[in-house]
Amino acid sequence: MSIASESALRPARRTASGSRDRGRARSPGATIAIYGGLLVFAVWILLPVWYLVVSSLITPTQLGVKPFPLIPSSITFDNYLSVLTGSTRNQVFGSTDAGSRLLPAIGQSFFIGAVLVVLDLILAGAAAYGLSRYPFRGARSFELAIIVTRVVPAIAIIGPFFVAFRIIGVLNTPFALIISYNVFTLPLAIMILKNYFDQLPREIEEAAKIDGASRLQTLWIIVVPIARPGLVAAGVLIFLEAWSEFFYALVLTNQLTVPPLLAGFQSVQQFNWNALAAATVMSILPPVVLVLLFQRHVIGALTAGIGK
């Protein structure tokens, strides 16, 4: 089963005590190679991020200077003000309402993500538990079908969605996305939770059964509380996918959520890169913070079974 469970991902400090043989000193050459590699690694990850953050904190005039000021002489929060309010301190920001649409879009993204998390944790949690503890005939085929769904291109099924949503009149509403996002969030949640339930010890459930608890009582009173880390991880990943999704939102709504709005900003003339950068930083913060907060659970769930 999954070797790469959480134990493998705990912070390294723990292993320091057990590093008997590793105590052998590393050769100076190896040390230099490692820290050299780390420098390259840090630059690779941080350079684009740094460019983004600096762009959001400087004025268009500073941005126009060649070469790009990687270490700016002064910073300003005007870009953030302008995308939040639609205007800067001195002037109305552009002739469009683009700026004032960011906060509502962030709100919609949060709403859609939150509804999907609740909905999918219930649906996928039940299904994953059934598949793990009470495998019925055909359960294995269902699991394989779930994996196959990952290669169905969104673009291959968007046409029928568009037509159906126009008929029932949910185009350009959050419901269009809440419905269609299940295509990828539900299989993801089932896979992760099935993996997680497989790892949970069954003894307590069996004890509960002997004590006369019904199967449903066992699930609700015993399993849900001890499965909380797995549910949290699945919830974060569902939210992340919903927050990041662009294609369905582009086709099925008129820039309702953050990604299509950002894409739309790119074609608004008055909207310069400084303002777009500020909007982009704000759009990255929720998923990044969420993942870093629950890092251990999320990475554990994501990589469970990788060593199979």
Added chain:
Amino acid sequence: MTSPALSNELSRADQWFGFRLTVPAAVILIALLALPTGLTILYSLHDVPANGASLGPFVGFENFSIVLSSPVFWRSATVTLLFSVGFVTLSTAIGLAMAILLNQKFIGRGLARALLIIPWATPWLVIGILWKWFADGSVGGLNAVLIALGITSDYHDFLADPNTALPVTILAAVWRQASFAGILLLAGLQTLPDELGEAAALDGAGVWQRFLHITLPWLRPALATVAVLNVIYAFLQFDVIFAMTQGGPGDATQVLSLLIYRQLFAVTQIGLGSALAVILGLVALVGGLITVKLLYRGHVQ
């Protein structure tokens, strides 16, 4: 793993309970996935009117023969293949290098591993936007860095140049995906018992030999997973290219997913677009299966 025999041991009532727990999710997935997939396949066999309100006349495989005899399709397929080869090899290789590096002991390892997560947690579209401007010909940071390092002497508009547009979109997508590969491979490496490497070192095996004969075989299953995911992500990539080039300049970066998007929503040729979508789905499926076969060759378990 749940043994196949287990389901026989379960009572009928228990199996029925498991089935009922799974039914709601299964019904939703069938409605949302199987139904539209079936409809798209139907569309691909018909000359669907632009408003999509009816199927239109049945035309058999005519849409497919139009697509397959179109130079635009083959040009787009070539771009998709080039993008995929670059994306899969670079993501996997850089991911592996990062995983090996972050599996060493050094000061600040927790911080470095948190850094690894940032590109993965960033939405694909945002990565496209970020790299579009990073590679920009006038305000981009990439030019500033290249000039400071003395690699180039002048500002270059990478995304407007048909020769550099595709490599730069690949680089942007790799920036995200290498982190994802790194996270998965690092988890695989962390399960590698230290004793294996140490025993080999005592026997006089060098760093490279230990990598070839211990690390790589150990990572084989993780590498297979990563490679399959990379292949699928490569064929289905849309967001990054949409944000960076919209397929341009000319058709230099027009991958199949973008071509389909145009067919469906810009020129509204639903029948043709659906035929293209069916082809892309098959390609992604076959690509994934071939990768699994290649990586598991000779390692039947």
